[in-house]
Amino acid sequence: MDWNAFLDGFAVVTEPTNLLYCLIGVLIGMLIGVLPGLGPAATMAILLPIAYNAGDPVSAIIMLAGIYYGAQYGGTITSVLLRIPGEASSVVTVFDGFALAKQGKAGTALGVAAIGSFFGATVSIIGLTLLGPIVASYALDFGPPEYAALALLGVLLVATVGNGHTVKALVAAAVGLLLATVGSDTFTSANRFTFDSLELQGGIDFVVVAMGLFGVGEILYNLEERHGKIHVPAAIANIWPSRKDLKQASPAIGRGSVIGFFLGVLPGGGAVMASLAAYAAEKRVAKDPSRFGRGAIEGVAGPESANNAAATSSFIPLLTIGIPANASMAMLFAALLVVGVTPGPQLIDENPELFWGVINSMYIGNLILLVLSIPLVGIFVKILRVRPAILAPITALITILGVYTIRNSVFDIFLMIGFGILGYLMKKTGFEPGPLVLAFVLGSLMESSFRRSMLLFDGDATGFVTRPISGTILAFLLLVLLLPLLKRLLRRRVTETTTPDHHDHDDHDERAELR
């Protein structure tokens, strides 16, 4: 490993402007983590225009990265205090976190979560620091067939692992791939799906797509779903966990960090899946599993360490291979392209300043988060009292004015509104916009890799299978596709001999049968 480049990265981060951007990023992240509604992907989408306008591209990327991992901290606070997960990755924290809060131990839960988050993230960054360069050097040998297979795997995993119906997620992903072909073809410069519009010839900018589907779509959706209910948070006292609590939580923190690290690297994984897996693991290894859901500190420590570890390790595929693992990473991918950097294995050599600057900013960002999260809990609880109605027009204005500043184009505003309406309708009909955006981002890479491969193979598609790396990836892909079917078979067997513990599944099956 190139230690000089690594240390130079710290010099980049400690420049005052970069530190400031890092601080702003993690603060925004925590804020939107606390506020239910806008998720990290949506917020990153809305703030993408900053990447166009920031003086230094590194600063913009540092800030956007900070939003993602900062949100993992913020989401915990509402889970524990209000039983409302601010983020999807904090859903499981609700069970034990809120139970602890009910017993007057909200402070303990938040404190352990903050320490676990910090530990998990730090383990992950060290892993990223050590593994990143190795993966990148390995990925340098990847040719078009490997990229085609990897992009396909990424899209499929995001579609199958995400919440929502798999077929619908696949539809969304395929539509994303199709939308990515709009514009003039890079190989033959033939116009595709442009409908004689000059603006569409250059293709659709994915900042516009992301801002529309994630940003405007969520803003419109929230407009309808908003509730006048005002939540009264539980009182917090004594944030610092006792030594006994820490001792009880530390194995869970360790396990959660490891689980999170590995699930974060996986395409389609990331924070949400990691927190679920860590919770399940804790429950499984516990001597008395029935404590879970009734205020087991491990039930907070495990998932919270895991979601931060995963949030951090999901940077590995993006920064070393150039494949975003989830929707938030797709936003970072977009931001990197905006600043003129193509993420991929060459990044570490061609742009060491950016590569190490971003990674090392995470060491510092997490330290900032640990230091800030505990004293700021009180302020964030107050922010919860701000009515969503007040924030809605502000985010709406940021989106419209932001998208306009990209190219000073009113066309972009209308295109974004169009995608916003599409995003709203997708949410209404059970289609997740995430796979669409991710597929859109990977679309042109996938198409060009596929076409280059076909030229390389002289039209013989079996070449994808016979090359060792692309073959392995495709085999893994097949496994991913078959796994849900296998699981369903297994589940059917299990439900025949099941305990009433799984009644939600049974209800579902019964309902399906009744129809």
Next chain:
Amino acid sequence: MSERDTRTDGEPDILAELQAEVAQDLADERPPVGGPAYQVVAALVVLAFGVGGAVLAHGYGLGSLKRPGPGLWPFAVSIVIAVLAVVLLVIGRTLDDAEKFTKASFLVLAGGATFVGLGILLPTIGFEIPAVLLGIVWLRFLGGESWRSTIVISIATTAAFYLLFLYALKIPLPHLF
């Protein structure tokens, strides 16, 4: 008091209580489910999209596997979309993941209209007046805020954006003042 004690008979179990509360909340917050019509219409729209894409892509020239034309990839993707749409038509009718349009959906329509309005007015009269108007519509009519906070927040937000974009970031937004 240990967690175990909370589970003695008679006393309410925290887990059961939590589950009930979460279920209650979800039931409260989830809008009514849209029926099979929603699913069928959605699948048909997807199908039309896939077929339309395939027809157009076919026109761009498929080429051969050896020499893929510009239409080959979009054609293949469109076929996948169409096939998935048919799958949805067959198995998706009974899904319960669609939400009914309610009266509150008109709020979305109104919100979308203000976006379009801002888009139209921005290049002609600058962003300040449309931004204040958007704020007023969203706060007062869509959000039910009081007139006083509506006016204060709309003007303060617009002023903040004015300073942020034109002075701090030096981005040339069309502006009247």
